[in-house]
Amino acid sequence: MTRIITLFCFFIAQISFSQTAENYLEKIRNNEALLTAFFQQMPKGGDLHHHFSGSVYAEPLLERAIAEDFYLNLESMNVSKTKPVNGNWKTFSSLKNEGKLAFYEQQVMQTWSAKDYNGSVPSDDLFFDSFQKFEPTIQGHFAEGMLELKKRALAENVSYIETQLSTIPCDMNVADLTDFNSKLRQAASQKDEKAVLKLLDELYKSIQKKDAKKYAADFNNNFIAKLHKDLKIDDDRFTMRYQNFVLRFMDPVDLFKNMTIAFISANDSKLVAGVNIVSPEHGENSMKDYWLHMLMFKYCHSKFPDVKYTLHAGELTLGLVQPEDLTWHINDAIHVAGANRIGHGVDIAYEANSYDLLRYMAKNNIPIEINLTSNEFILKVKENRHPFTLYKEFNVPIVISTDDAGILRTNMTEQYVLLAKRYPDVSYATIKQYVYNSINYSFIQDAAVKKQLVKDLDGRFKTFEAKFSKN
Template sequence: MKKYLTLIFLFFYFSVDAQSVNTYLDKIRNNPAKLTAFFSQMPKGGDLHHHYSGSVYAETFIKYVIEKDYFLNKQTLEVNNRKTSEDENWTKFSTLEKDGQLSEYKFRLLQKWSIKDYNQVSIPSDKQFFETFPNFSIASRNDVETGLLEIKKRAIDEHVSYIETTFFSPACGRTDDVSLQFDPKLQVVLKEKNVTHCQAILDTVYGELIKKDIISCADNFSANTITKTHSSLHIDDDLFTMRYQTYTVRTFEATEVFKRLLSAFDAASKNPLIVGVNILSPENNDIAMRDYWLHMQMFRYLHMKYPGVKYSMHAGELTLGLVKPEELNWHINAAVFDAGASRIGHGVDMPYETNSYALMNYMKKKGIAVEINLSSNEFILKVKEGRHPVTLYKEFQVPIVISSDDAGVLRTNLTEQYVLLANRYPEFTYQDIKEIVYNSIKYSFIKEPDIKQKLTAKLDKDFIQFEKLILVTSKMEH
C-alpha cells in the first residue's frame, strides 16, 4: 500500500512539474532568445534524420584541406590534393598564406561549402544546398574521425544522447554488363507498372549481382568502414550512442541503384551498428522522378530477402512549383504502401497526397514515424510556418520526430529545430514536445533492446533535472 501511494505521489508531482513547465513555455513562446536558452538545456533524445557529411561544419573541412596544403583553384574554388591541370589558377594553400590571401579564400570556401550568406538570388536555394556536398567531399571522406568526433561533442553539448546518421555506402566494383542487360528491361517494366513482372526481373538481377561478389563487398564495408571506425573512436559511452544508416543513391540508372541497395541491405542485416537503409539525393532529379516507382519495387523486393532490415525513406521532399502537381500526390503513398517504409523522411508533400487522411491514419496505426526537418524544408523547399504539414501530422496523431538533417551545411543545430517548432506552432504543448523527444528513441532503429532501455532511462532522469531547473527559473522571474 505504501509503495502504491508513493507511485501516486510521484505521478502527481511530475504531472505538476510538467504543467508548470508548459506554463513557462507558453510564456516565452514569442521570445526566441528565451526559447533558445530553454531548448538548449532540454534533453532531446535522438536525432534520427541526420547526414554525417552535411552535419560537420565547413570550418572543420576547410581546416583539414589547409593543414594538408592541398591545391585550390582560385577561380572555381575547387580543392584537390594534386594539380589537375597547368591552369595558373591552381595554387597551394601555403602559397595563399604566404601571399596574405588565405583569409579571403577561407571565407569564400565557407560560402561555397555551406549556405552562409546565401543571398536568395544567385542560384536556386535547392541547387545551392545540394551542390555543397561534392565540393567538400575530399575532406568529408578523408577526415572521418574528426567529423564524427565533432558531431558527438556537439550532440553532448546539446543534450542529445543518440544520433542515427546516414554515413557511407559500400563502394562495390562496376557491373556494367549487368546494367547493359537489365536497364532497358527495367525501363519497359516501369512503363507497364506490372509489379509481378518487375519483381521477377529484380529476382534475376539479384542472382546476377550475387555472382559479382557484392556480398563480400558489403562485408568489407561493414567491418572496415563501420565497425573499425566506430570502435577505434570509442564513439559510444555513458553520455552518447551513435548508429548508422547506409543507403543507395536515386540518381543512378536502375541496376546501379539496385546493386547499391542490395549491398546496403546485406550490410544492415549483419551488423548491429548498421541499423537501417535509406535512399538519398534530390527527389526531383530527372532520373529520381522517372524511376521512383521502380525504386519502391526494389525496396519491396529486398524487404522480402531481408525482412529484419528497417529503412527510412526520403519521400515527399517536394512542393508545388518544384515539380508538376500530379507528381505531388503519390510519393509518400508509394513509400508506405509499395515499399513498406519504417519511417518517412521529410514528408512535406503530404497535403497533396491522394487520400492523405487515410494515409496518415495508416501511418498512425502502423507506427510509421515522420522525420520533420524545419530548417531544411524552409531553405530547400521554401516551405515554412503554416505551409508546413507538421500540424497536419499532429492532428492525425502520426508519430513525429524532430531532426536536424544537415546542420553543418544549413548552419543550424537540433536546438534550433525545437525553437522553430515551439515558436511557430503553439499547438505543440510542452507535453507534446516531450513526447516527440521520447519518440526519437522509441522509433529509432536501434537493434539492441538494452541500448534503447538505457537511453530511455537516461531521458527519464534528465527530464526530471530539467523540469526542476525550469521550475526554479520560472519562480525567479516572479
C-alpha cells in the first residue's frame, strides 16, 4: 500500500511539474530570447529529417579547404582538390599571398550556406547548388562531421539523429541495360503499372546477377559499421542511425540500380534505418519520372518488406511548378509507394482530396516531418501559409526536424522556437508529444534501443520540468 501511495505521489508531482513548464511557456510565448533559453534546455528527442552533408556547418569545411590548399573557382565558389582544365581556379594559398583570402572566405560562406543571404540568387538555387560546391571537402572526412553533429546534438539535448550519410559507391556496369530507360518511361507515360512492374522485375534480376549484394555489404561493413564503431557514436546519451538515399535526377536504370542496393543494405544492417529519395523535387527528371520512382519503391518493398522508407514529397509550392503538379505527389508517395513517413509535405493543401489524404495519414500513423526553417528559406512558405496547422487539425503524427542545419544556419532549438512563436495554440503538452514522436516514429530496427531512448527521454523531461517547480 505504501508503494502505491508513493507512486501516486510521484505521478502527481510529475503532472505538477509538467503543468508548471506549460505555464512558463505561455508566459514567455512572445519573447524569442526566453523561448530560445527554454527550448535549448528542453529534451528534443530525435532529428529524423537530416542530411549529413547539409548539416555540417560551412566553417569547418572552409577551414579544411584552406588547410589542404584546395583550388577555388573564383566565379562559382566550387572547390576541387586538383585544378580543373576549364575555369578561373586558384589555390587558397595563392589567394592568401595576394591578400585576397578574407574576401573569398566571405564569398564562400555566402555561397555554401544561407549566411547573410541577400536575395542575389533564388534561395532554392543557392540551397540545392551549394552541395556540389563544398562536396569535395566532405569526402574522406565523414568522421569529423559525425563527431561535430554528435557534439552539437549533446549540447542542445538531442538524443537521436537519423541521418542520410552518403550514397552507396557503385561502379556496376549497366551499359547493357540502358534500353530499359526508354521502355520504363514509355510504360510510365501510359500509366501502365503492370508493364512497369514487369520491366522492373526483369531489371532487378539483371542487377542481382551483377552482384548487387557485394556493394551493399561493402558499404555496410567497411563504411557504416566501421565509422560507427571506431567513433563510438552510440553511448548512454546519444544514438545515431543512417538512411540510404538515391538521387532523383538520375535516369531510371541507374536510379533503380542504386535503389536496389540501398534496400539490400538497409535489409542487411541494423545500423541502416531505412531508404529515402533526394534532390530537387521540381527538377526535370524528378517531375517526369516521379510516378515511376514511386513504383520503384513499391517494387523494392515487395522484395524487402521489412525495410522502412520515408520520402521527400510535396516539397513544392504554387509558382515553383504548375498548379496541376501540386495535386498528386504526396498522394502517390503514400498510395503508390507506400511511404512510412513523409518529408516536408508542403503542398498538402493543393493535393487532390487532401482531407481524405490527411485522414488516411492520421488513421495509418504516417508522420509528417516538419522543417520550418527549410520551408521558409527554400519555398518562402511560413506562418499561416505553412500547412503545419492543417496536419495538426487532422491529427497527423508530427515530428519536428532541421533538414540541413549547416546550410540553413539553424538548429533543433530554433525549430521549436519558431513552432511556439508562430503557432500559439500549440501547447507544451503537444510539443512534448512531438518530441516523443521523434523516437516512436523513428526507423530504429532494434526495439530495445528504441525503448531505451524513450526511457531516457522520460528521465530528461523529469529533470527539465523540475527546473520550473520554483517559478
